[in-house]
Every structure is written in C-alpha cells, then in structure tokens.
Amino acid sequence: MISFEQFKIEDGYPIYTQIIQYIKRGIVAGRIRNQDEVPSRRVLSSLIGVNPNTVQKAYRMLEEENIIESRSGAISYVTVDASKIASIRSQLLEGDLGAVVKAMKQMGISKEEALRLMAKLWD
Amino acid sequence: MISFEQFKIEDGYPIYTQIIQYIKRGIVAGRIRNQDEVPSRRVLSSLIGVNPNTVQKAYRMLEEENIIESRSGAISYVTVDASKIASIRSQLLEGDLGAVVKAMKQMGISKEEALRLMAKLWD
DNA sequence: ACCACCGTATTATTTGTATAATACAGCCAA
DNA sequence: TTGGCTGTATTATACAAATAATACGGTGGT
Structure with a gap:
C-alpha cells in the first residue's frame, strides 16, 4: 500500500x-x-x-x-516497468527543471549563477 | 513604455x-x-x-x-528601487528554484545529478 | 452467502478564472 | 476647451476545480 x-x-x-x-x-x-x-x-x-x-x-x-x-x-x-519509469522521470524533469531554466534566463541570470544558486538552495 | x-x-x-x-x-x-x-x-x-x-x-x-x-x-x-528589485528577485528565485529543488529531492535525485541536469538543460 | 469495501456515475453548489458589454469620471495633448 | 485615452466599476455568462450527497453494481474475505 x-x-x-x-x-x-x-x-x-x-x-x-x-x-x-x-x-x-x-x-x-x-x-x-x-x-x-x-x-x-x-x-x-x-x-x-x-x-x-x-x-x-x-x-x-x-x-x-x-x-x-x-x-x-x-x-x-x-x-x-523500467521503461515507463524512465519516461516519467524525463517527463517530470523536462517540465519542472525546464520551466525554471526558462524563468531564470528571463530574469537575466547566468548559467554559472544559476548553478551556484541551486547548489546553495539544495542544502 | x-x-x-x-x-x-x-x-x-x-x-x-x-x-x-x-x-x-x-x-x-x-x-x-x-x-x-x-x-x-x-x-x-x-x-x-x-x-x-x-x-x-x-x-x-x-x-x-x-x-x-x-x-x-x-x-x-x-x-x-534597488531594495524592492532585490526582494522581487529573491521572491521569484525562492519560489521557482526552491520548488524544483524540493521536487527533485522527492524524486531521489542527487545534488550532483541535479546540477549536471541543469547545466545540460541550460544550453 | 453475506456484507463491508471497492470503483464508478450522477446531480447540485461554490469559488476562481476569463470573457463580454457597458458606463463614468479623470487626465492631457491638440 | 474639447475629445480621445485613461483608470475604475458593474453586471452577466461560461468553464474548470472542488465539494457534497447519493446511488449502483462488482469484489473478496469471513
């Protein structure tokens, strides 16, 4: 369950x-x-x-x-099954992470700063 | 305008x-x-x-x-003004990026993999 | 076989989002 | 000053999300 x-x-x-x-x-x-x-x-x-x-x-x-x-x-x-799990995984990642990458680009944030911000937010 | x-x-x-x-x-x-x-x-x-x-x-x-x-x-x-811009910036970052970090953690993705995925998606 | 729980379906109501059609008073350039 | 654009307000309609109250038939353990 x-x-x-x-x-x-x-x-x-x-x-x-x-x-x-x-x-x-x-x-x-x-x-x-x-x-x-x-x-x-x-x-x-x-x-x-x-x-x-x-x-x-x-x-x-x-x-x-x-x-x-x-x-x-x-x-x-x-x-x-394994292949369906993989497809769900990429579906979620492309949706969630892709939207944020797009948003941060619109905010004028650089790739390096984005990575640094994510690393900081992770902890 | x-x-x-x-x-x-x-x-x-x-x-x-x-x-x-x-x-x-x-x-x-x-x-x-x-x-x-x-x-x-x-x-x-x-x-x-x-x-x-x-x-x-x-x-x-x-x-x-x-x-x-x-x-x-x-x-x-x-x-x-400058301080309001800064507060808008952190408001957006905490909302957008914070939600994705939370989501990726729920998906069992490691910090290193998350950073690698974001770098790849950026380009 | 019974019966509690299951999935499924229906109807009604409320709230939020979006559209549509107006209306009115304030601002400002020609 | 006048006329067009402005912000603001009101009323109505439509759809989606969510709740509420039921109802019906299938499943499965006791």
Whole structure:
C-alpha cells in the first residue's frame, strides 16, 4: 500500500495534479513500485482531507497514462516497468527543471549563477 | 513604455499571473526600469489577445505590491528601487528554484545529478 | 452467502478564472 | 476647451476545480 504520510496539500495548483505528481515522483524515486496497492478513493480522500471526486479525477488520469490499473469492486494498483519509469522521470524533469531554466534566463541570470544558486538552495 | 513583444500566453497557469511574472522577471533582468510606463489596460489586452479585466487584475495586484502606480485617467508606471528589485528577485528565485529543488529531492535525485541536469538543460 | 469495501456515475453548489458589454469620471495633448 | 485615452466599476455568462450527497453494481474475505 502506497504511503501518503509525506503528502501535504499546497495551494497554487489543483489538488488532483498534486496527487498525480506525488505518485509520479514516488515512482521515480523508487518509493512506489510496480504492483503496489493504491489507497481507495474514499480512504485517500479522508486521509488527506479532500473530496473523493478529487482523488477519483487524479486516479482516472493516472489510469489514462497507464500508471495505475483499476477494476470495479477491487483495489487499484500500480503498473509500471523500467521503461515507463524512465519516461516519467524525463517527463517530470523536462517540465519542472525546464520551466525554471526558462524563468531564470528571463530574469537575466547566468548559467554559472544559476548553478551556484541551486547548489546553495539544495542544502 | 514596457515592451510585451516577448510575451506569450501559455496554458497551465492563470493569464493574470503570467502577466505579473513577465513584469517581475523583466524588472529583475533590468529590461523594465523605475518610472517606465506600463501599457494601458485596453492596449495590452488587445495586444496579447485577452480581456481588459484580466489585465486589470494583474495590474491591481502589482499595485498592491507597490510595483506599479496608477491614478485615474493617467498612464500607470513602474515604481521600484534597488531594495524592492532585490526582494522581487529573491521572491521569484525562492519560489521557482526552491520548488524544483524540493521536487527533485522527492524524486531521489542527487545534488550532483541535479546540477549536471541543469547545466545540460541550460544550453 | 453475506456484507463491508471497492470503483464508478450522477446531480447540485461554490469559488476562481476569463470573457463580454457597458458606463463614468479623470487626465492631457491638440 | 474639447475629445480621445485613461483608470475604475458593474453586471452577466461560461468553464474548470472542488465539494457534497447519493446511488449502483462488482469484489473478496469471513
């Protein structure tokens, strides 16, 4: 069963996208593995304090990306292999890191300064 | 007069926040300076193809942060000094870069790999 | 077989984002 | 001074995100 202990809702982004991100990042990090069980819609919604429909929307979109599988009546579970994990990883990196690189360039920050800032922020 | 030639609407974020970001990043980069004139609500809205109310919302929020000043009937203009520019800069960096550092840590990426990925993405 | 839990579906309501159509008063250059 | 542009305000509509309250049928352990 996937753990959502580290999950915290932040504002600025739709909750369903935060659930999707949390699971994708967990898969990339190896915390979430193939065939792991996913909390039911009702359980997760009451755990993180949102509406079951919000969780359902996140799960449905994950299913459309073939990252989880659901069948009526039964628990849903993760379905990933090595190549899918790699593609999720590059998808997240290009999205997150790419946007920041673009933003810093627009701010007139040099490559060297960007690297120094990131190294400093990392600790 | 501030130029919006480089401005492009992207989806995923509210348009009014994109306008705010564009101006803040321009200020940090030095492209937008103190006392620069801001396009009128109507002019900018027709220039970038959005509703005047959307521009008004962005400008009103910038005014609440004391980044622009408006008076009824007259053109609005930028009001920043060195310390405000510095605070905008760290505000943007902490937000954008900080979020990515957090995300990459959640993905189990090492500091060294993160720096290497950013350097690669920069070019 | 029962029954609690599961996924799924539907309808309604609220809030935020964005558009649309006006309206009014202040500023300022011609 | 006049007329066009300015900021500001109001009302209405549309869509997405999120909540709320149900309802139905499938699954699986006891």
